[in-house]
Amino acid sequence: MAATGPVSGFSGADKPEYADYSRCVHCGLCLNHCPTYRLWGQEADSPRGRIRQMQLVDEGRLELGEGFVTHIDRCLDCRACETACPSGVEYGKLVEVARAQIEQHYQRSLASRVARDFVYRWLLPHPRRIAAAARVLRVYQRTGLAAFARGTGILKLLGLQDRERLLPKIDTDFFFGDLGRTFPARGPRRARVAFFAGCVAQVTFSELNRATIRVLQANGGEVVVPAGQTCCGALPAHAGVRDVARDLARANFEAFPAIDFDAIVTNAAGCGSTLKEYMHLFPAADPAHEQAAQFTIKIRDVSEFLADLGLTAPLREVPLRVTYQDSCHLAHGQKIREAPRKLIRAVPGVELIEMKLADQCCGSAGVYNVTETEASLELLALKMDSARGTKAQAIVTANPGCILQLRAGAAIHDTGQEVLHVVELLDRALQRA
């Protein structure tokens, strides 16, 4: 019998599967939890609408074309819809394979292809290139060129002044130098952990990484920083560049012999979420799937790990009114909400005031603030409004990307608020002890 009727717009591996998208019963409970639906009020930019578009492409009723790509691109992949969904739709998994299909079958503009290849294929997988690029950026930031650009209003003329604020400050002392080291536990050893240092974080969040290690040590953790580790692959995976994500995952399996450690700890919620879901990258038949399973059971977000382990280090008083911004990939991706709050409350002198919609995305979302700057800044404005409403002196969060975005927000909206990672707050309480 000749095949008639529509043909699926998806093909090959890594595509939205009927078994996954049909879990959506289009009840609509996700819509009001979706930041982009809240911004624009359009079904096409809601989780239910995006899933329906995947279904329509799969049914051959919608072209895998510009419209589809636009709405899937505009998704933050914050996964707030997963928290809202009673049917258990794994939306994050769906949107990533939808993007993998776009990557395979859709011709983006030349500029976009060049930029994507540069970031996902040329830069992120290679620590040395990250370090080299960081040195160039550091020259711009330190030589007065940046001050010049701001001072002359060039950035403003180019409409780049907010974008420039989103740029991380490049560290003086890169964390790369700490790879391969072992840091002993202070006091009796209570756990032996491997530290996952991240990629860009090693040139922009070196001090956060060091603070994380200090806090782990102070609480009885022996901390090993395996030398062969590399980027977790979250950014390529979120962008649909799955081959790169798979290569990175395999490199990390080698770098972290899981049996040697009680846990593999990360301070980046975005990385943690991807590391915990490495199985999604490999089909069940692939031997790497089993390797991934072994690896992922050891992954812990630093807040999760410390809250479970229990704080034993003496903490000095830090008189500070703070509010906590749930990092999406911690709250929605890893379902961890209480652990960071518990740690914050453990610091004497700290008063935690909840902001409205604390678990709504701040607009950072990996590279979203670069690719969809306008929407990102709108979400940031809403977030800063909530944060300001608490009258907190500091915003505490759990992911480097969120920290950058919130720091930019505090500057743009002039809230005068400091932005800290949970472990930086703990570290501050330690240093004074």
Place this chain on the structure above:
Amino acid sequence: MPMDSRLLHDLKKLLGPRGVLHEPEDLMLYEYDGSVEVARPDCVVFPRATAEVVEIVRLASRHKVPLVGRGTGTGLSGGAIARHGGIITSFARMNRIVEIDAENQRATVQPGVVNSDLSVAVEHLGLHFAPDPSSQKACTIGGNVSENSGGPHTLAYGVTVNHVLSLEIVLPSGELMRLGSPALDPPGYDLTGLFVGSEGTFGLVTEITVKLTRNPEAVKTLLAVFDSVDDATETVAEITARGITPAACEMLDGWTIRAVEDYVHAGFPLDCAAILLIEVDGLREVAEAEAKDVADVCALHHAREVRVARDARERDLLWKGRKNAFGAAGRLAPSYYTQDGVIPRTKLPATLRGIGEISKKYGLQIGNVFHAGDGNLHPIILFDERNEQQFRDTIRAGDEIIEFCIQMGGSITGEHGVGMEKDRLMPLLFSEADLDLMRRVRDVFNPTGMLNPGKILPISKGCGEIYVRPRPALAPPSA
């Protein structure tokens, strides 16, 4: 049917290019809601202000194009679906809380404000908006007004109509009217009461003034576990017979509990036949005394366990289980059809047995979630939309459940509305004279029938219209 290009041009001029959708790829995303109904609009518009709504209505009138209002599209009877095409007016961008008047316990909102967002906004004042449909975290107050939505707390607090003080509406003529008044009990005909629940067939709502309810001093939420459904239903009858009016009294059967527990992890027992979720509230002493009485009645009817939620967190978890019961069905089958029958609560045991028979007859899994206190049933029928026969059986089983409810002295819908789902069932409940009176009332507001056509009232008198439902979704082609 493609849109008249002149009309499209005028709409874009009015609302800007971002305020109008008309490409098929966009319209396909407005052909569904939370129900099993499907129909595609010709255009979707997004007004931001009342004046724009007035212009939209005038344009649609002039071009004789159907006009359908829509909130978030969580409805369960196809109320916000353009059954005969035309323009969908989405209120998603009219979502501002206009005024909160805490002292007088009222708020004025635009129709696109999400139900629970209003309660969150007044939480610090010790107030809330009482109607609490299960979709309250997503559904809009405009939609609640159109459907006269209820929820678990309807039992003590009433449905939406009991909480609406006044409405600003646009009639098909383009006239802007105000019904009711912010003051209680306005003289004259209760047009607000008439309008609430008219499912978008009388006019488009552009502003709503609602009552805010003071949070009770104390709330006690009890979970009672039963090994037999009859014990659970008899408990409900006795609680009310004793003169206790709980704030809510919900029942979930064992099958539904197992689906829900997988999502909420509220500690619902997986091996029971039914649970009751009973809430009492009021002054601290009263709530405590009533909770004790309720627990006694449960024990008398062989409850295996009665648990009182210790804190707000545990209470929220129990409610989360109840409020996500429909969606959780998605874990068990690709699709489900939620029915919405009403029966006198004394008939609960017999009706449940009846539903059990229907389930067996069609070989379809049916879970039961009830607002047990007011006899409002929500059987959830699971099906796979790829199986056409099964879909038809599902609809037939749903109809049989409704017929059974009517035999029990009940009704065809408690709170989901008639919409395009049950218009054909209206003659089971109403005589031709009843329906004709309804038609004449509708014609006062909407004489040409351009507003939400094909809803509530069967299309033509006495004609046994055979409506073949399109399936909710097609199967994916074999690649």
